[in-house]
Amino acid sequence: MALSPQFLDELKHRFTLSDVVGRTVKLVRRGREHTGLCPFHGEKTPSFTVNDQKGFYHCFGCGAHGGVIDFVMGTEGLTFPETIEKLAGEVGMEVPKPSREQVERDKKRSSLSEVMEMVTTWYEAQLQGAVGASALSYVRGRGLRSDTITSFRLGYAPGGRAGRTHLKDAMLARGVTEDQLIETGMVIKPESGGESYDRFRDRLMFPIADRQGRIIAFGGRALSSDVKAKYLNSPETSLFHKGATLYNWANARQAAYDTGQVMVVEGYMDVIALAEAGIPYCVAPLGTALTEEQIAHLWHMADEPILSFDGDNAGRRAATRAMDRALPMLQPGKSLRFLFMPEGEDPDTLVRKEGKTVLETMIDTADPLVSVLWQSLTDGVAVDTPERRAGLEKAIFIKLADIQDENIKKLYQGEFRDRLYQLFRPQKKWTAGHEKGKYSPRSGHGRKGQGLATGLLAKTMLGRSRGVEPVTIMIERILLLCLINHPAILLKYTEEVAALNLVDEDLGQIRNLLIQMIDDEISLDREHVQHQISESGLAHVAGKLMQDKALKGDWFAYPEAALGDAETGFAHTMARYRHLTSARSDYLRAEAEYAADMTEENQERFFAAQQVFRALEEKEATIYGYGIESNKVHEA
Structure with a gap:
């Protein structure tokens, strides 16, 4: 349009x-x-x-x-x-009319859709008739109820030895043309010029609908064991584009909106069995790996679609292919989660054996993309030499380069640097003995003087690096004091405050209480907050904050400040806290690397990180841009 x-x-x-x-x-x-x-x-x-x-x-x-x-x-x-x-x-606005060519295309599409609806109805009737008895027996043997069969409009395509043109003859008798049957892919016209014949014969038929529920194609499951292709899909047509369609799309769309979830399973029967079990938000690709267009459709239904795979090596490879497709497409708030089935199980068999609750628990705990990507890149990779570690690091950052969104790429790179640090972190045992392959300050193993230097380092530079908590705690006190006196700020910063790794346990208790008040939908006015703090036995903690003379310079955190000024001050203090904790993390990482391997490069990195952190640690909290509402003017 x-x-x-x-x-x-x-x-x-x-x-x-x-x-x-x-x-x-x-x-x-x-x-x-x-x-x-x-x-x-x-x-x-x-x-x-x-x-x-x-x-x-x-x-x-x-x-x-x-x-x-x-x-x-x-x-x-x-x-x-x-x-x-x-x-x-x-x-009451009139949408501009399409061109004559567009009108003709729409008219043709409409007529072909009517043909597909007629075909679907005919297949349904065959399944319920004498000719479809064996197919119906198979379906019921899979545990499907009659209402499920009707809801998913399952049908049967006669054929085999009984003939090759059952559908064709029935549709021609109803006024459908042979060209329409060919164009919809329902019959095949041999290139040699012979008679056309039904594409689907002796198969259980699964209608495939578009987003609006209009039938556009079929999937057929062979009922005879001697047929080479167990499943057969319609070919690409003017109605049907395999890579842009999902099975059960129309039915799952509303369920996905209601639940906020959508799950991709492998086959038609998985979708149907899960819907019958009360998990209606499932779709399936059509015999191929997920395409970029299908992933985009999934994100239109839910922020983090769940992809279900077999737990074997083939399933892991399929998951990797899906990740490769998704990485360039990642957007803020849009990702994937992964669910790997127990060995020998698929969603259909699992839900029948274990019940809905077990599968729902697996869905709720599905792995995020970041974890599965990390596992796919590191599983079975040796990191016992510098060259191998460098090789893994290179492979990881080459893969992350596929992410097009710069902010997401930056966050993934930071996350994987942290994981690499943990993976490469030395696990040496510092003992006074002479165990083979290990060294200690007294062992004499390793480079000359390394043990002595490490011991001195522990007593000097590295030993002093632990004195970071007082500054961090000071900022934490400012933040919590501000939230106690201006609790409405928490509505905007709930997730960030909940994620704070607070050093002071007492402050952590107050933070948890405030978050719980939001969860319990308790009013976040100052009086309610103070009452809840008192009821929880934390009044002494809040009292110490109010009386802390070291905080008096941060006037925005006190009750007299206007809410707008308090929020601005809180935002600036949070930013300072983030910078400080990030610098501290970099500092401690550089410290550990230098302690483990005392190269000049690691020493330079350590001193640089130390300088950055110390500069932040010693810097006064200078906050600009607020104070007008509270009749205050801040001067540097």
Whole structure:
């Protein structure tokens, strides 16, 4: 659908975004914006904002961002043309008419869709008739109920020795032309010029629908053991593009929206068995590895689709291929998770043996892409020499170069550097003995003087590196004091605060209490917070914070500060905390590397990291850009 920018702008201006979002999301007005729970990912604390003036929504939790058209597409699972038709109809706008060529294509497609619907109905009737008795017996032997058979519109294609043109003859008798049957892929016309014949014969038929539920193709399972191709799919047609379609797409779309989940399984029977067991959000590719277009469709249904694979080597290789396809496509908030079946099981057999609960538990604990990617790159790789370690590191960062989003790439690189550090971290035992292959300050093994230097290092530079907690704790106190006195700030920083690795255990208890108040939907006003702190036996901790003279310079953390100033001060302090903890992490890593291998390169890296950290550690907290609301002017 080609539409002018002028038409799209006019359509958008006819709507107030918060009104459209408010149909799905309960919004609360806060100043110029509205906030609510994000409809694109599960959350208990509002991180979703709507700005009518700017005409966009944004989720600070998952990164979802867009305007009225994006919102309707995302929440209702509609295509772009469908969304335009829907919105234009609501405000009485007429969508510009397509060209004559487009009209002809649509008309032809509509007639072919009608043919496919007729074919589906005929196949269904054959399964329930005498000719389909053996096929129906097979289906029921797989444990499928009658309502499931009807819901998925399973059918039977007669054939084999009984004839090659059952479907063709039946459709011609109903007014369908041979050309239409050829164009839909239902019959095959030999290149030699002979008579056309049915493509599917003596097969259990699985109708394949598009997003709107219109039948566009079929998958057929052979019922005879002497047939070479167990499964046979329709060929590519004007209706059906295998790499852009998912089995059970239409049915799973609403279930995925309701649950926030979609799972990809291998075959038709897996999808059907899981739906019958109460897991309706499953789809399947059509006999090929996932394509980029299919992955994009999955992300339209859920932020982190789950890919199910066999637990054997073949399944792991298939997972690797899927990751290779997905890496260049990763976006903020969009990833994949992986579920590997127990040996000898598939989703169909597992859910029948163990029940729905077992599989749902596996779904809930599916592995994130980052972990599976790491495992695929490191499993079985020797790292016992510098050359092998360098080889692994090179291979990893070559792979990460495939990620196109620069921010995601940077975060993956940081994550994998940390993992490499842990993997390469020496596991030497520092003893006073002379065990073979080991050295110690007294053993005499290793380079001359290394033991002595390491011992001196432990007493001097490295020994002093532990004095970092006081500064870190000071910043933690500022943050918690600010949250106690201005708890509304927590609504915007819930996930970041919950993830803080606090050094002070007492502060950690207050942090946990505040997070629990959000989970329990307890009002986050100052009085409620102070009451909850008192009830939890933590009043003495809060009292110490209020009386701490060292914090008086950070006035934004106290009750007298305006909320806007408090939030600005909190944001700057969080940024300082992040910088400090990141520098500290780099410093300790460089320290460990230098202690393990005292090369000049490691020494330079250690001193550089030490200098960066010490500079941050000793720097005064200088916060600009706030104070007006509280009648204060900050001076450097």
